[in-house]
Amino acid sequence: MAAISPRLAALTAAAMALPAVHVRAADAPGENPWGVDATHLEYSESGGRMNVRVNQASAVVPIGESFRLKANFIQDLMSGASPVFNAPGPGGKTQQVLTGASVFDNRKAGDIGADASIGDNQLLLRQGWSKENDYKSTWTSLEGKRDFNRKSTTLAVGFAFSDDGVSSHDAPNDFHTRIKRDFFAGVTQIVDERSLVAVSLEYSYSNGFLSDPYKLVFVQSSGLLRDARPDQRRQTAATVKYLAYVPAIDSALQAIGSLSTDNWGIRSGALELQWKKELPGEWLVNAGARYYTQSSADFYAPLYLSPPGGAHSSDYRLAGFGSIGWLAGVTQRLTPNFSVQIAAERTYRRVGLRSGGTGIDVDNYIWGLYLVTLQARF
Amino acid sequence: MRAQRRSSSVRLAVAALAAVGAIAAASTALSLTNGDLAAACSVPVVDGSRTVSLAEYRGQVVYLDFWASWCGPCRESFPFMNELQRDLAGRGLQILAISVDKTAEDARRFLARYPAQFTVALDTGAACPAAFQLQGMPSSYIIDKSGAVRAVHAGFRNRDRAEIRQQLLELLGRDAK
Amino acid sequence: MTLAARLIVLAAVVVALLATAGCATVQPWERGTLAKPVMAIEDPAHETAQKLRTYGAKEGGASATGVGGGGCGCN
Numbered sequence: 001m002a003a004i005s006p007r008l009a010a011l012t013a014a015a016m017a018l019p020a021v022h023v024r025a026a027d028a029p030g031e032n033p034w035g036v037d038a039t040h041l042e043y044s045e046s047g048g049r050m051n052v053r054v055n056q057a058s059a060v061v062p063i064g065e066s067f068r069l070k071a072n073f074i075q076d077l078m079s080g081a082s083p084v085f086n087a088p089g090p091g092g093k094t095q096q097v098l099t100g101a102s103v104f105d106n107r108k109a110g111d112i113g114a115d116a117s118i119g120d121n122q123l124l125l126r127q128g129w130s131k132e133n134d135y136k137s138t139w140t141s142l143e144g145k146r147d148f149n150r151k152s153t154t155l156a157v158g159f160a161f162s163d164d165g166v167s168s169h170d171a172p173n174d175f176h177t178r179i180k181r182d183f184f185a186g187v188t189q190i191v192d193e194r195s196l197v198a199v200s201l202e203y204s205y206s207n208g209f210l211s212d213p214y215k216l217v218f219v220q221s222s223g224l225l226r227d228a229r230p231d232q233r234r235q236t237a238a239t240v241k242y243l244a245y246v247p248a249i250d251s252a253l254q255a256i257g258s259l260s261t262d263n264w265g266i267r268s269g270a271l272e273l274q275w276k277k278e279l280p281g282e283w284l285v286n287a288g289a290r291y292y293t294q295s296s297a298d299f300y301a302p303l304y305l306s307p308p309g310g311a312h313s314s315d316y317r318l319a320g321f322g323s324i325g326w327l328a329g330v331t332q333r334l335t336p337n338f339s340v341q342i343a344a345e346r347t348y349r350r351v352g353l354r355s356g357g358t359g360i361d362v363d364n365y366i367w368g369l370y371l372v373t374l375q376a377r378f
Numbered sequence: 379m380r381a382q383r384r385s386s387s388v389r390l391a392v393a394a395l396a397a398v399g400a401i402a403a404a405s406t407a408l409s410l411t412n413g414d415l416a417a418a419c420s421v422p423v424v425d426g427s428r429t430v431s432l433a434e435y436r437g438q439v440v441y442l443d444f445w446a447s448w449c450g451p452c453r454e455s456f457p458f459m460n461e462l463q464r465d466l467a468g469r470g471l472q473i474l475a476i477s478v479d480k481t482a483e484d485a486r487r488f489l490a491r492y493p494a495q496f497t498v499a500l501d502t503g504a505a506c507p508a509a510f511q512l513q514g515m516p517s518s519y520i521i522d523k524s525g526a527v528r529a530v531h532a533g534f535r536n537r538d539r540a541e542i543r544q545q546l547l548e549l550l551g552r553d554a555k
Numbered sequence: 556m557t558l559a560a561r562l563i564v565l566a567a568v569v570v571a572l573l574a575t576a577g578c579a580t581v582q583p584w585e586r587g588t589l590a591k592p593v594m595a596i597e598d599p600a601h602e603t604a605q606k607l608r609t610y611g612a613k614e615g616g617a618s619a620t621g622v623g624g625g626g627c628g629c630n
Contacts, residue, residue, distance in 0.1 A: 043609065065535055145623070150513060150583055154624025187570050188596060188624030192579040194588045196625045198596055201566045202617060203559075236559035237617040238566045243596050243625075245588050252593035260616040261558040268616025276593040284592055294616050318615050349613075369609060448590035451630050478584040507584040515583045515629050533630035 032337070032377035033062035041371035049098070049365060050080040068115040072128075076107040085216040085224065086302045086314050086360060094302050096362045099214075107132035111139075120147040124158075134172055134213070137164040143184070156200075158184040168213035178208025195244035206233040217314045218303040229299065229318075230311045235262040251277040254288075265298035266318065267355065274327070282333035290347070293322035296357025316363040322353020337377055344370040416442070416521045417509035421476055421499040424485065430499055432521070435472050439549045440521040441542075443475040444507050447488035449515045451534040456492040458539055462546070463496040469550045476501045478515075518542070522549050583628060590627030597623045 041054040058072040081098040089095035111128030122145040130137040143158030160182040165175035186200030208231060215227035237260035245252050254274040261267045274288030297318040299311035325347030333339040346368040351359035419442075420431035432440065441462060445452040456475075463473055473496035477485040482500055489498065501507070510519065514532040520542070522528045529545050531538055581589070588594065 065537055147624070147628075151624075151628035152581060154622055156622040186622035188622045190581050190589065190625060193581055193585050194594075196589065196594075196596060198622050198624070199566055199569050200622055201563060203563075204617065234559070235617045236562050238562045240566075240569065241596060243594060245591065245594055252591070254596075258616075259562055261562065262615075262617075264615075266615040267558065268614065270616070278591065278593055286593075292614060292616075294614060297615065317613060367609075367613065444584065446584065446587060448587045448627055449629050450590075450627060480587060484587075504582070504584050507582070512583055515586065515627065517583075535630060 033060065033068065034378040035060040036376045037373060039371055039373040041369060043367065043369040045080070046366040048081055050078060050082055053077045054371075066117050068117075070111075070113040070115065070126075072111045072113075074107075074109040076105075076109075076132075078105045078107070082214075083316055083363070084214065085218045086362070087218045088220070088303065094360050094362060105132055105134075107135075109137075120151070121145070134167045134169055135164065136175070137162055139163070141182075152190040154188040156184070156186050158182075160184075164208075166209055166213060176209030176213075178206060178210055180204060180206040194247070195242070197243075198239075198241040200239050200241075202235075202237045202239075204233075204235045206235075207231065211313070212315055215313065215315050217301075217308075217312050219307050220303070220305045222307055225307070225312065227313045227315060228311055229297075229313055230264065233262060233264055235260060237261075249277075251275055264318070265357070266294055266296070268292065268294035269355065272327075284331040285329070287328040288326070290325050290327065291322070291353075292324075292347075293353055293355040294320065295355045296320035296359060300357065302358065302360045316359075319351070319359035319363055320354030320357035321349055321351050321359045321363065322355065323347045323349040324353065339375045339377075341373045341375070342370070343373075344368070414527050416440075416519065416525055416527050417506070419476070419501075419506040419509060421501045421506060424477070424482075424489065424498045424500055430474065430497065432474070432525070435474070435521075436525050437523050438470055438472045439523060439546060440519075441471060441473045441546065442519040442521060443473070444478055444510070444512055444515065444517045445475055445488075446478050446515060447484040448479075452488070452516050453492060454536075455516055455518075455534040456494060458534075458542075460495050462543070466546060466550060467496075471546060471550060473497060474499060476506055478502075478504050478507055520545050520549065586627050589625055590629075594625060596625045 035058075037056075037058045039054070039056040041052075041056070043052040043054070044050070054074060054076050056072070056074045058070065061069045063069060083096045083098055085097050086094050087097055107130065109128065109130035111126055113124065113126040115125075116123045124141075124143040124145070126139075126141045128137075128139045128141075130139075139160060139162035141158060141160035143156060145154060145156040147154050160180075162180045162182075164178050164180070166178065167173065167175045182202065182204045184200065184202045186198060188196060188198040190196045210231060210233055211229045212227045216224045217227060219225055237258060239256065239258040241254065241256045243252060243254045252275070254272075254276065256270070256272040256274075258270040259268070270290065270292040272288060272290040274286055276284065276286040278284050297313065299308075300313050300315070300318045300320075301308070302314055302319070304312065325345060327343070327345040329341060329343035331339060331341040346366065348364075348366050350364050351361055416432055418432065420429055420433075422429050432442070441459070443455065443459060445455065459473055459475060462471065467473070475494060475496060475498045477488075477498065477500050479485040479488075479500070480502055482502065485498075485500055507517075510517070516534050518531045518534070519527050520529040520531075528549060529542075531542065
């Protein structure tokens, strides 16, 4: 496989990562309102590809009975090779061309937030920042929640706005901008004494420079072109979650189904099933499996014979593919104030599982992650 | 044409969500309010030795609390009720804490971690919370000497402590003629 | 109708169905099972955050995120 100049850093997976705009703490307001969390996560891909090491710390501080302040800090360290483009190889089989020697990239991100709880209502405000050599992002989110029917129904609506600048190692101060607006609405409803269902809907609109500065496209007749995606993207997604306690096995079973579509032609679906059980001694275990499939973007092709008109990309993340993976975790409450959680996940990405469009075998890989979290609550 | 179709389906979605909101907001709940006579309630005490009923406390100020082993704020309300017992039992206050746990074992496990110096009873059949039209967990009812409900507290928060104390002192002091 | 519009209508219909028929009334004192730790419909915040970043970075699709709710309904 040909090598590319190391100056073409290809750790754009992180650069293109979504900010964690819609993460809500699961902690109930009121009890043990002070909290500190620390997480270490390691992610790696097969075939000498990307590795990411993440360290995260967060804190929650109550202000009176109705307010909470939150702060979160993340540091990512990325290394490893990443595909740049696909080229014809020996025997007519397409092959991937990766970046060369390990490239390092360091990302720092943080966010602060304020939550207000008044009666059955909650308001959550977040402001975040992310910075690395060739990418910066600022985002803001606002969410309102209300409980109805003696807390049998919870309704939430939210909005997030992010403003990003993407540059490249070749021209690190030459930023291309893009903005993203996210709208979210969801409802959780208790079905009966031992089950509940949650439905949520999300719509996002992105505008600006949405291409990947480190990806190229191979054209048989004329050589390499830069990755060029449309300057606008609209995505709609719906998720249904169903959680039920099954007394016969003293466990909870959870199913999560998602569907999404966008104006780039990418349609995706996911189904996750999980089993969760409490064990004596304050242990909690969970295990599950996830299936995912997507169709390729309209403007995606592994490579081109002649120069494409309009948008073009060979990025494996816009290809048609599917994946199957397992996930598992263990949580233990060490003392009334401290708990520790370990979780692991492994996913097999396969072009054969795609729901539509095209993709190539050589893009198949396996990714895995594990994480450890320590939680203190006072 | 496509824009029209998209906006009409968005309108439909908004209408559906609005309908949810309207239905949810319109569902008012009936509940026991101040001045109503406390419902009849007869339950076994936790050690199983006898049955208590609210009627036998007529003539006393009663702090009736509904709790459960799975109720987080109850971990705070129990030490508070111990304080009330220590400070006000001598002045005639009667505390009755009724567990709505489905099994006695769950209730006893909670009591092992959060011991109570006041009277604790079990209502595994949940007849009493239904009679009181409980709106949330935990709930406490302050009942005066004539058996009428004088205050209802749904939930237990830090700021409730002072308010509850004040309400009880008022009732305990009022009829001390 | 576009697929996106169909998704929105489907979600709205599910929501409307939930709001009207189909759900047994659960009294506040009957929420013991829902209060169990395994019945938390929202995963611990960190796990979800990491996962969403991974899925968002590795997949072209999106998924709508969670609302919370359920639980013991206390306070």
